[in-house]
Amino acid sequence: MASLADQLDIVIPTIRNLDFLEQWRPFFQPYHLIVIQDGDPTRAVRVPEGFDYELYNRNDIERLLGDKAWCISFKDSACRCFGFLVSKKRYIFTIDDDCFVAKNPKGEDINALQQHIQNLLTPSTPYFFNTLYDPYRDGADFVRGYPFSLREGVPTAISHGLWLNIPDYDAPTQMVKPLERNTRYVDAVMTVPKNVLYPMCGMNLAFDRSLIGPAMYFGLQGEGQPIGRYDDMWAGWCTKVVCDHLGLGVKTGLPYIFHSKASNPFTNLRKEYKGIFWQEEIIPFFQSLELSKECTTAADCYLEISEKVRAGLTLDPYFVKLADAMVVWVQCWQQFNGGPGPKPDGRS
Amino acid sequence: MASLADQLDIVIPTIRNLDFLEQWRPFFQPYHLIVIQDGDPTRAVRVPEGFDYELYNRNDIERLLGDKAWCISFKDSACRCFGFLVSKKRYIFTIDDDCFVAKNPKGEDINALQQHIQNLLTPSTPYFFNTLYDPYRDGADFVRGYPFSLREGVPTAISHGLWLNIPDYDAPTQMVKPLERNTRYVDAVMTVPKNVLYPMCGMNLAFDRSLIGPAMYFGLQGEGQPIGRYDDMWAGWCTKVVCDHLGLGVKTGLPYIFHSKASNPFTNLRKEYKGIFWQEEIIPFFQSLELSKECTTAADCYLEISEKVRAGLTLDPYFVKLADAMVVWVQCWQQFNGGPGPKPDGRS
Numbered sequence: 001m002a003s004l005a006d007q008l009d010i011v012i013p014t015i016r017n018l019d020f021l022e023q024w025r026p027f028f029q030p031y032h033l034i035v036i037q038d039g040d041p042t043r044a045v046r047v048p049e050g051f052d053y054e055l056y057n058r059n060d061i062e063r064l065l066g067d068k069a070w071c072i073s074f075k076d077s078a079c080r081c082f083g084f085l086v087s088k089k090r091y092i093f094t095i096d097d098d099c100f101v102a103k104n105p106k107g108e109d110i111n112a113l114q115q116h117i118q119n120l121l122t123p124s125t126p127y128f129f130n131t132l133y134d135p136y137r138d139g140a141d142f143v144r145g146y147p148f149s150l151r152e153g154v155p156t157a158i159s160h161g162l163w164l165n166i167p168d169y170d171a172p173t174q175m176v177k178p179l180e181r182n183t184r185y186v187d188a189v190m191t192v193p194k195n196v197l198y199p200m201c202g203m204n205l206a207f208d209r210s211l212i213g214p215a216m217y218f219g220l221q222g223e224g225q226p227i228g229r230y231d232d233m234w235a236g237w238c239t240k241v242v243c244d245h246l247g248l249g250v251k252t253g254l255p256y257i258f259h260s261k262a263s264n265p266f267t268n269l270r271k272e273y274k275g276i277f278w279q280e281e282i283i284p285f286f287q288s289l290e291l292s293k294e295c296t297t298a299a300d301c302y303l304e305i306s307e308k309v310r311a312g313l314t315l316d317p318y319f320v321k322l323a324d325a326m327v328v329w330v331q332c333w334q335q336f337n338g339g340p341g342p343k344p345d346g347r348s
Numbered sequence: 349m350a351s352l353a354d355q356l357d358i359v360i361p362t363i364r365n366l367d368f369l370e371q372w373r374p375f376f377q378p379y380h381l382i383v384i385q386d387g388d389p390t391r392a393v394r395v396p397e398g399f400d401y402e403l404y405n406r407n408d409i410e411r412l413l414g415d416k417a418w419c420i421s422f423k424d425s426a427c428r429c430f431g432f433l434v435s436k437k438r439y440i441f442t443i444d445d446d447c448f449v450a451k452n453p454k455g456e457d458i459n460a461l462q463q464h465i466q467n468l469l470t471p472s473t474p475y476f477f478n479t480l481y482d483p484y485r486d487g488a489d490f491v492r493g494y495p496f497s498l499r500e501g502v503p504t505a506i507s508h509g510l511w512l513n514i515p516d517y518d519a520p521t522q523m524v525k526p527l528e529r530n531t532r533y534v535d536a537v538m539t540v541p542k543n544v545l546y547p548m549c550g551m552n553l554a555f556d557r558s559l560i561g562p563a564m565y566f567g568l569q570g571e572g573q574p575i576g577r578y579d580d581m582w583a584g585w586c587t588k589v590v591c592d593h594l595g596l597g598v599k600t601g602l603p604y605i606f607h608s609k610a611s612n613p614f615t616n617l618r619k620e621y622k623g624i625f626w627q628e629e630i631i632p633f634f635q636s637l638e639l640s641k642e643c644t645t646a647a648d649c650y651l652e653i654s655e656k657v658r659a660g661l662t663l664d665p666y667f668v669k670l671a672d673a674m675v676v677w678v679q680c681w682q683q684f685n686g687g688p689g690p691k692p693d694g695r696s
Contacts, residue, residue, distance in 0.1 A: 129546035131600050132515060139532060141525065144518040145547030145581040149628050167480060170492040177489065184487060188534045193544040198477035199493030233493040252479050280497050
């Protein structure tokens with residue numbers, strides 16, 4: 001379980017920090033990296049020697065997706081989902097370049113990737129809550145009163161990791177608590193129950209492309225869009241609804257990474273401003289969203305969600321454009337991943 | 349927050365172990381104890397000096413409840429709910445006599461009662477999952493993407509604590525893993541989300557009588573009944589459905605106690621045998637149970653559940669008797685707690 005190098009890609013939305021890969025070298029070097037260079041394509045991104053990687057800048061995205069390239073956000077870490085699209089592996093681990101190796105309470109370096117793999121390779125338990133957390137961990141099990149018919153669990157599609165040091169707070173909370181640091185190491189992994197939504201953060205996230213890939217779209221954010229910092233939230237709401245519908249699991253908890261730097265709360269407030277209002281309507285929308293029985297794949301589900309978004313999220317014209325982008329994204333996914341239609345770049 | 353001695357009773361279903369209260373003395377002595385002496389009423393129960401307590405044996409239960417006494421289980425720790433009935437306090441902490449003071453990872457004694465009180469006095473968040481666990485703890489908060497309209501939370505009705513050393517396993521798991529010990533201290537408290545059921549264990553449990561008391565009935569178990577070890581599970585399913593309906597919260601996690609002794613798995617299997625089958629039908633029954641808008645108190649809700657149990661749990665005639673007992677329990681609750689009707693024992 002230690003390495004799945006031939007089955008997992010690491011996707012990084014830009015690398016501004018030279019220390020980043022050096023610190024992760026012992027853990028990442030066996031894996032293939034996909035770096036999405038955000039912003040100015042002429043800026044050089046330096047990847048240290050010894051890493052196996054491919055690098056895409058905006059020109060590459062335009063070239064590969066052609067008139068569909070607009071569905072990939074520009075000047076926003078939402079661009080990472082382009083890496084999900086072009087990967088050829090079953091599993092993805094995505095991490096931000098201000099996230100470093102954390103230490104467990106014994107002072108040992110945490111191999112975040114290994115824990116994500118363990119989370120993804122063991123089942124989830126979305127239909128009943130296990131009070132001793134992940135029943136598949138060593139030294140744990142299902143407690144008295146847990147139905148035996150549910151102990152096989154369901155396949156895990158998503159592993160959501162957490163952050164020591166700088167917690168993932170919104171701008172208002174950052175402003176109110178500028179000095180707050182997360183120092184509490186909670187030694188738990190748990191399934192987010194069925195029909196329960198959670199705020200999925202893209203900083204430290206792994207998933208199974210074959211199960212949920214077509215729904216792991218980070219939306220339209222950043223330049224030219226009215227909103228930022230809701231890319232991962234959007235993907236989190238959509239993928240959770242899809243997982244619930246398809247009988248797949250979402251885990252949260254371990255592994256921790258060390259989040260080194262709080263982003264600027266004033267910049268963040270500008271990006272989040274509309275989202276703070278919108279989420280009050282979007283979340284109830286997703287909480288009550290039901291998918292039809294005909295949807296049997298993540299792509300089916302995602303296309304049906306796009307229709308519901310177009311018809312139901314009438315709070316701003318932005319959501320019509322987003323619904324269009326969701327459809328285009330699925331078209332791109334199918335092009336790159338064996339769906340119908342010609343494949344770009346000569347691959348057929 | 350350290351002491352709520354005038355607002356909390358500790359309910360203990362029998363005391364067989366003299367060390368039990370000695371070990372808890374620093375934490376329990378400020379509080380009033382209600383001991384329910386299970387089994388033979390002529391056996392002497394010894395409470396060490398210095399504790400303020402009242403003791404009820406079966407003769408007392410018969411005398412106080414008269415022809416309603418049959419709703420209190422005999423020769424089963426389910427009898428503890430008689431203590432919930434006769435308490436005059438707002439909060440209850442109930443604990444088994446094989447549960448001792450646990451130590452946190454620093455080696456310090458855990459004041460379980462204090463943590464339960466903290467859990468009960470801070471809100472719960474059942475409508476959306478917070479990935480950094482209880483947002484009201486020091487050093488924690490709501491993460492990015494948590495709707496601001498939900499950050500007030502809801503009143504907490506139940507605090508479910510966990511167990512180090514001997515985990516609360518069913519008989520089959522005990523038999524398969526006789527040596528398993530829980531050594532993982534998970535430093536977290538969390539809300540069990542709305543519409544999610546969990547296996548509530550009565551070993552280390554606190555609740556707010558004023559919010560949920562009439563639904564905290566431990567059913568008909570033990571002597572003369574076809575089932576045991578499902579008393580707390582029954583109470584857990586019912587109270588969770590009631591909390592969800594009334595907009596109240598249930599927390600699980602900290603505090604830990606040290607569970608010293610595994611009960612006999614063979615005896616347990618005999619007690620659990622029918623429950624293992626029945627829970628496969630009972631849990632879906634509770635998962636789909638909806639209460640009417642007219643139910644605005646825990647007692648209302650509980651009476652409506654009793655009707656639904658009578659009509660819907662047709663898997664065994666036992667559930668008709670249990671439905672009757674639920675009604676009688678609520679009558680007793682109202683007698684002892686200011687409901688309509690004469691009060692027993694001259695209290696009016």
